[in-house]
Amino acid sequence: MNRTSxxxxxxxxxxxxxxxxxxxxxxxxxxQTTGSALDAGVVAAAAAVPAVLAGLVMGSVIDRVHRRSASVATDLVSAAAVAALPLVDLVTGLSVGWFVLFGIVGSFGDVPGLTAREALVPHVAQHSGLAVDRLVALREGVGAFTMLVGPAVAAGLVVLLDGSGALWITAATSAAAASVTLLLPRDVGAMSGGPVVGTSPRAQLAHLREGWTTLLRNPFLVSVTALSLLLATVLTAIQGLLLPVHFTGLGQEGRLGLVLSALAAGMLVGAGGHAVWGTLLSRRSWFVAGLLVSCAGVALLGSLPPIALMLSGAGLLGVAGGLLATVTGALMSERIPDTLRGRVTGTQNAVLTAAPALGVLGAGVAVEFGSLSLAGVLVIVVWSLTVVGALLAPALRDLEPSPPALMVQ
Structure with a gap:
């Protein structure tokens, strides 16, 4: 691993x-500021729709600018949106309107930032000499580690500092990410030309539509996007509703954190294992293993068993998620043309942004009009059918490296 990677x-x-x-x-x-759970929900919902739109639109921008610069800019937007809140608190005091406003501003940093970093993968791999599979596996491992420690860090900040103080530290983390990105060599992320895009609204729309068309007409990309969307939906249904309702009913709310930690630890093991031993098996073998293990994990969690089995299920699902994210991430980095990578991945990320709402809403309806057990069974059935479809999908059978024509030019 060199300085670039x-x-x-x-x-x-x-x-x-x-x-x-x-x-x-x-x-x-x-x-803490408003004392209203409804206000917290309003703030989250208000930021969700702009996040989807930002993912769709900003992908077009990322395909026309330096990817390193785009990554830096989006992290700075995220940092500024969070830092603005304690500043406003010092001057006028916070209200729900300020949270909504800066939540919308921050949405133009979060999803586009993820897109920009994904678009950098082939460039970083080429410059550092790492295989795309290994780089993506390491990236997913780092992401899983942040999922493991992030909530603990957040809880510690809230305990040690008041709300505004915790937001300063959170903003500084995003700003630090932008600073570290500047350590990448300037030629990493530079675009290789491509067609000149006009400034008229029609030209801008045509440029954006080209990415959507590429995604929708490519069976592989459609299959991977659908698989990722359904996995994210199932995960959020389990994390966001099934488990909280289950543990609340038992009066064991503290165990939710243990299960989510087991899930994050499993993802770290899955991604880390692939980074170390990825070359021992074909991509198809890793992919199939990830699908089958995920079935076992979802079956255990969806059946809401005793805590020991639930921790095992969370670990298995995490391992599977790490494997699947690594394989599909490497494939998408190879099979999306570099000039379209921002638009295609931006569209995918925008779609995936809607997954939490879909998962929680679907599970909530099942619980409200049926029972918690019914919701668990539906989650198991949905994912089992998804796995069968992915195993049989012709577009997901050949997963080996693509021809050089689709690599970075």
């Missing part, structure tokens, strides 16, 4: 840490 992984980790701590700190600060 280290800087890329460090900046990704810092950015993800900032996002994961903000996801915990912000709702708590809203509750």
């Amino acid at each position: 280290f800087a890329y992984l460090a900046s990704h980790g810092l950015s993800m840490l900032g996002n994961s701590t903000a996801a915990v700190v912000l709702p708590l600060v809203v509750l």
Whole structure:
């Protein structure tokens, strides 16, 4: 690993840490400020729609600018949006309107930032000499580690500092990610030309539509996007509703953190294992193993067993998630043309942003009009059918490296 790959992984980790701590700190600060759970929900919902739109639109921008610069800019936007809140608190005091406003501003940093970093993968791999599979596995491992420590860091910040103080630290983490990204060589992320895009609204729309068309007409990309969307939906249904309702009913809310930690630890093991032993098996073998293990994990969690089995299920699902994210991430880095990477991955990330709402809403309806057990069974059935479809999908059978024509030019 050289300076280029280290800087890329460090900046990704810092950015993800900032996002994961903000996801915990912000709702708590809203509750401390307004005392209303409804206000916390309003703030989250208000930022969700702009995040989807930002993912769709900003992908086009990322395809026309230096990817390193785009990554730096998006992290700075995220940092500024969070830092603005304690500043406003010092001057006028915070209200729900300020949280909504800066939540919308921050949405133009979070999803586009993830897209920019994903678009950098082939460039970083080429410059550092790392195989794409290994680089993506290391990146997913770093992301899993931030998922493991992020909530603990956030909880510590809230305990040690008041709400505004915790937001300063969260903003500084995103700013640090931007600074570390600047350590990448200037030629990493530089665009190789491509067609000139006009400034008229029609030309801008045509440029954006080219990315959507590429995604929708490519069976492989459609299959991977659908698989990722359903996995994210199932995960959020389990994490965001099934487990909280289950443990609340038992009066064992503290065990939720243990299960989520087991999930994050499993993801770290899955991604780390692939980084070390990825060359021992074909990509298809890793992919199939990830799908089958994920079935076992979802079956255990969805059946809501005793805590020991639930921890095992969370670990298995985490390992599978790490494997699947690594294999599909490497494939998408190879099979999306460099000039379209921002638009295609931006569209995918925008779609995946809607997954939490879909998962929690679907599970909530099942619990409200049926039972918690019914919701668990539905989650198991949905994922089992998804796995069968992925195993049989023709577009997901040949997963070996693509021809050089689709690599970075």
